[in-house]
Amino acid sequence: MLTFYHAPQSRSTSILVLIEEMGIADRIDLREVSVVRPDGSGGPDPRNPHPEGKVPYLTDGDDHVHERGAIITYLTDRFPETGLGRPVGHPQRGAFLSWLFYYQGVMEPVLVLDWAKIEHPILQATFRYLDAVFARLSEALHGQPYLLGEDYSAVDLLLSSPFQWLPEARPEQPALRAWIARCADRPALKAVMARERTGVPV
Structure with missing residues (x-):
């Protein structure tokens, strides 16, 4: 199963919005983790497998994806029927x-x-x-x-x-x-x- 590591009100929120837009929340295990915030609050979370302790981070079995553009591509390719991406072979x-x-x-x-x-x-x-x-x-x-x-x-x-x-x-x-x-x-x-x-x- 896909697992998505997310910190509220961070860059990973846009991926959470994408998951909601695509209607695939029931196919993803969401793990909320803490991260170091720009104001110095928060901190590293041992539950977060991202090598730098950041979010967003997506795992799919032994595979893993970081960076929003890569995660967006991965999810929209995985679920092309949602229409939010442009699959291989599409003119766009x-x-x-x-x-x-x-x-x-x-x-x-x-x-x-x-x-x-x-x-x-x-x-x-x-x-x-x-x-x-x-x-x-x-x-x-x-x-x-x-x-x-x-x-x-x-x-x-x-x-x-x-x-x-x-x-x-x-x-x-x-x-x-x-x-x-x-x-x-x-x-x-x-x-x-x-x-x-x-x-x-x-």
Whole structure:
């Protein structure tokens, strides 16, 4: 059975939302663990098998998966009938994977650097500017409601996720704000966020 290691109100929450969106919670053993928080609270949890004590972490027998993009790919490939991914052979498979890797390799580093107020020409040449990231998203959303077209997918979930936690980071572009609002209005996201705010067990 798949086992998912999760810490409430952390990066792993987006994977919990994905599981809810896919309707596969009954096929996954959820293990809630503690992690070291940015404010210094929390701490390592011996129950968490992640080699760095982080989340999210997914195990499937002897196999294991870490990093959100990889976990999203693994789950959507494992359960293609849910429609949140793009399986091998799908005409949007390349676009699906590209957005997942773009988030991990470009968008999140740029957002973190902007939040930390760190600027350096090498960093900006490597990861791009925040305005360039927003321009790329705006271009992709031109004439369509979601990044891959008319239908919401796991890439919308992942790439909109930081703005659900950090409203002050939301871009000014109307098209991007409308897309973030559409993603925030998903029943799965609302349900998971409400449970995590109140501490109700999943």
